[in-house]
Structures are given as C-alpha cells and as structure tokens.
Amino acid sequence: MPDISRLGIHQGEIGPICDFCGARLTFGQSLPIDDKFSCFDCYKSKTGITPSSDGKAVPGLPME
Numbered sequence: 001m002p003d004i005s006r007l008g009i010h011q012g013e014i015g016p017i018c019d020f021c022g023a024r025l026t027f028g029q030s031l032p033i034d035d036k037f038s039c040f041d042c043y044k045s046k047t048g049i050t051p052s053s054d055g056k057a058v059p060g061l062p063m064e
C-alpha cells in the first residue's frame, strides 16, 4: 500500500503525488516506478517508456 502521507486530493479523490515533480495525481493517472509514484511525463522521462495505459486510465482502479 502507498504511504498515506504522500497522498493528496486531486480531482475530488485521494491519490498519490508524483515523487519527481510533486504533481497531484489520481490513481488512474499515477505510474509506479519501483516504490515511487510518477506522473505520465516523469514516467516517460525516467523510463523512456510510453505507458500502454495512456488515454484509458480508470480513476480508482489500481494499475499493475
């Protein structure tokens, strides 16, 4: 489970905060890198990978 102290409210729901740029995210928007949360832009810049979930994220649904 994510550390609750790192969660924020975004778009009316609790979600993680990007560990790289501090952006507030929904769980649908967040992308895990190891034990960190990342936003889409940071994920791309850190991994060089474009997540396949782009554009069809479902808020509140945990992503692998």
Ligand SMILES: [Zn+2]
Pocket (backbone or CB within 6 Å): 018, 019, 020, 021, 022, 023, 038, 039, 040, 041, 042, 043
């Ligand atoms: Zn970020």
